[in-house]
Amino acid sequence: MIKNMQNYKYKFSVAPMLDWTDRHCRYFYRLMSPNVMLYTEMVTLGAIIYGKFDYLKFNLKEKPLSLQLGGSDPKQFKLAGEYIKDRGFTEINLNIGCPSARVQKGSFGACLMTEPDLVAECVNVIHRETNLPITVKTRIGIDNEDNYEFLYNFIDTIDKKSICDTFVIHARKAILSGLSPKENREIPPLKYDRVYKIKEDFHDKNIIINGGIKNINDSIDHLKKLDGVMIGREVYQNPYILTEIEREFYKSNNSPTRKEVVVSMMNYIEDELSNGAKLNHITRHMLGLFHGVPGGKKWRRFLSENSYKKDADLKVLENALTLTEVNV
Ligand SMILES: Cc1cc2nc3c(=O)[nH]c(=O)nc-3n(C[C@H](O)[C@H](O)[C@H](O)COP(=O)(O)O)c2cc1C
The missing domain is CATH 1.20.120.1460 (Four Helix Bundle (Hemerythrin (Met), subunit A))
Incomplete structure (x- = not known):
């Protein structure tokens, strides 16, 4: 039986999008929706620790704001935690879904789906350092690891071995060689049923669905079974949809024109x-x-x-x- 908890605070979120959801973009979105969860673009641990710029800069008005991190080395997570902990983020999200070659070279992103123990360790380290809630964004599989059992084991290990209780699942697998990141957002088919099944099997975890969602009606349907909906490209192309989301999901009736x-x-x-x-x-x-x-x-x-x-x-x-x- 599907148990819908209906109490997850961030029912709706705007996806992290590199080069798109920068701090200016997020400020703009916040004017139309006070309540949706916003995500930073993915920030690598290397950029935080060694970068020349302040990659963590944001305006407190952007909150609630999830900082998305890319990395796989627990020592680096510990170091980065020092820089992150007093900056005021609402939560931290680990990117276990990015298929780009550059990210694979750094051994993080979607290739970490084969290393759930390491992901669990990274979750715990960054939580210890920052005391923030930690969430994980992932795909339903990678390459030939494209079955429910693989996804189940990934979630189960992180669930058992870490403090993470919230998973954002992009409902298509990632193909790690041969497809560009853009193609990886379009070609592998969407399999929403896998995400629904995860919610059935992990009913006390927050499960947020992502991928190909374009309107309020579909979001409402997903929310009958799941705890949250994340939309990326549709919000970027049509940002005023945020006022509709605000009215529908947060019952606000004073949207700005x-x-x-x-x-x-x-x-x-x-x-x-x-x-x-x-x-x-x-x-x-x-x-x-x-x-x-x-x-x-x-x-x-x-x-x-x-x-x-x-x-x-x-x-x-x-x-x-x-x-x-x-x-x-
Ligand atoms: C331009 C662009 C950049 C993206 N960058 C990231 C990123 O930094 N981190 C991440 O987890 N996903 C990234 N994604 C994937 C989105 O977060 C989301 O999972 C994907 O677009 C599917 O959702 P949608 O169909 O609602 O757009 C990016 C997507 C786009 C279009």
């Missing part, structure tokens, strides 16, 4: 520009805001063609707004 979102972003952008940010680094995440409404294409084109220009400033946004229906 798209124009109000832009006006709030202008205040943020003004501060960021004065600190050296470039306009298009922020507005590139906003291209889809008017997706599907009159003027949406003109908005997208105007921002794309003008935000990158030298000295581009808030006037670009003001002008782009005049091309849209202001009250949507």
Whole structure:
């Protein structure tokens, strides 16, 4: 019998997406949804420990925020924990799903599905160092390890040997050679039933489903069986869906209009520009805001063609707004 606990706090989340869900993007999303869980892009332990920049920088308004880590060396997890522990993240998520060649070279990401004992150790080390909840994001399998038993053993080992009680499962396997990361998000078929079965077998764990979910109705269906839904690409292409999610899952009825979102972003952008940010680094995440409404294409084109220009400033946004229906 499927036992639906219905009490997991973060029923809805936006997937970690490298190069997409950076801190500007997350600030923008937060304006439309106060409640969804946001994830950072994957940050490698090496970048945290040895990097020249502060890869952990974020605005506290982005919370609840999960820091996604990529790594596989318990010693490095311990070292990185020192840098992470007082930064204010809501939780830490370990990436056991990324199929890229670069990530495999570092022996982390999806290839760690064959090493659940090591994953459990990493979970415990980073938890000890930071005292934060630790979650794991994984696939349903890799290469020929593509059966329910393999996924079961992976979850079971981590469950038994670590403090992790929340698993995000991208419902397709990863093919570690021959497919690019993009193809690995499209070609292996989605098998939602495997994720449902995991929930049946681990009914006291939080199981969050991810992969190919594009609308509220499908999310509602998944939530009848599972604890959470994570959406990536659809939110990026159509970010205003976050207001719908907020209304449906968190019963908020005072969503900002798209124009109000832009006006709030202008205040943020003004501060960021004065600190050296470039306009298009922020507005590139906003291209889809008017997706599907009159003027949406003109908005997208105007921002794309003008935000990158030298000295581009808030006037670009003001002008782009005049091309849209202001009250949507
Ligand atoms: C541009 C891009 C970058 C991604 N980067 C990451 C990442 O850093 N960490 C991760 O766990 N998954 C990453 N993913 C995978 C997503 O988190 C998600 O699992 C995948 O896109 C399937 O969800 P969707 O169909 O809702 O987009 C990335 C996806 C995209 C499109």
